[in-house]
Amino acid sequence: MKVRKRYTFTLEDESRLEKLLQISASRGKYIICGVAVLIIFMTLGALTVGLSPARRLLPGYLKDSERAATQEHHMRLDSLQQAYEANNAYLSNIIAVMNPTTRPTRTLPDSAVSQIDTPFSPDSLFPTSVEERNFLSMMREQEKYNISVIAPLAAESMLFAPVNDESIISEKSKKSKKAEVILAKGSQVAAIADGRVIAVSQSVREGGGAAVIIQHAKGFLSRCSRLGTILVEPGDFVSGGQIIAITTSGNSRNNQRINIEMWHNGNELVPYDYLGDKNTKSPRYPIIDEEVGRGRL
Known part of the structure; x- marks a missing residue:
């Protein structure tokens, strides 16, 4: 049977001829212990840098104030882009309406129109809550009187004509x-x-x-x-x-x-x-x- 080699690590005080520490183990155990100690030190270092103010010293890391300012500028830029697109579409519609040579064209492809006309599946709709039903009932009662009173008053001073004398x-x-x-x-x-x-x-x-x-x-x-x-x-x-x-x-x-x-x-x-x-x-x-x-x- 082959004898396993063992390595002994001894720590002693020569002035007193006293052994302070003695560890005896094989080469594999020393390697495992070394790797474990290295992992522990790396973990402690990462936690120290990540959870302490020391992380701000890393190259390329933004300060909290700089990060907040950057996010605010991005949101403002996105809002400006949306406002520009809305104004551009509004002006394009006005120009198209005012130009007598412009012909109406389809703004959506047939595939998009077919998707719009397709009704939603009942499984994809959420059920109506009690609060929503109560709100709708209240609004119907209010609008019922508004329609019957306001519309006839607005119709006064207007001249409505039939679509055809024989219709x-x-x-x-x-x-x-x-x-x-x-x-x-x-x-x-x-x-x-x-x-x-x-x-x-x-x-x-x-x-x-x-x-x-x-x-x-x-x-x-x-x-x-x-x-x-x-x-x-x-x-x-x-x-x-x-x-x-x-x-x-x-x-x-x-x-x-x-x-x-x-x-x-x-x-x-x-x-x-x-x-x-x-x-x-x-x-x-x-x-x-x-x-x-x-x-x-």
Whole structure:
């Protein structure tokens, strides 16, 4: 059997011939002990530098004040960039609207539009909390009275015109917020009041066709959809009764149906209450012409 070599480490006091310390171990144990001691010293050094103010003496290390100032400058720069992009987009839109030679173009690719039109999965939506339901109920009660009082008051001193002298609103949509207007095929469609065209789009929904959105005075907004040929562009100012589109031939042999929606300061309205139709009773609210100064019932 081979004898293992052992190494003895002795610490003695020669003046007194006294042994103070004697360690006897093999070479492997000495190596393991040396590595362990080295790791302990390295750990202690790292903790000392990392947890004490001595870390500030390391090359390339920023002081606390310098680091805070750098972060603040980065946030300011990011805010300035966002403000610049928003202002640039706003100016580009104004230039596009004011330039009569500019044609409306699609701003999003078809893939992005399809993703927007795709409804969210029910699994990805959080359930409504009790506080949110109570808040929505309270706001509905408040807005219910605001819509019925403020909108008719704002409608006074405005002149609303029917989309066509021969048009009628279907019986089933007279109380709906999306009125269905029945016209003869190929009829002309007029603006319901003075305003500026803010959007013209094509849609495959609601039976297809084009849609025109017009911003009127006193916070009113109207949208006509399921149209055929469009005769206006975004940025055009139109008067009440001015022709803005022509209906398509439609699937029916005798008539064509379009949709009209109205808003007042973001609140949906019932179009029949303000437009009525020529062949039935008058609108629910009297409309006064400011220039003539008489009621049109």
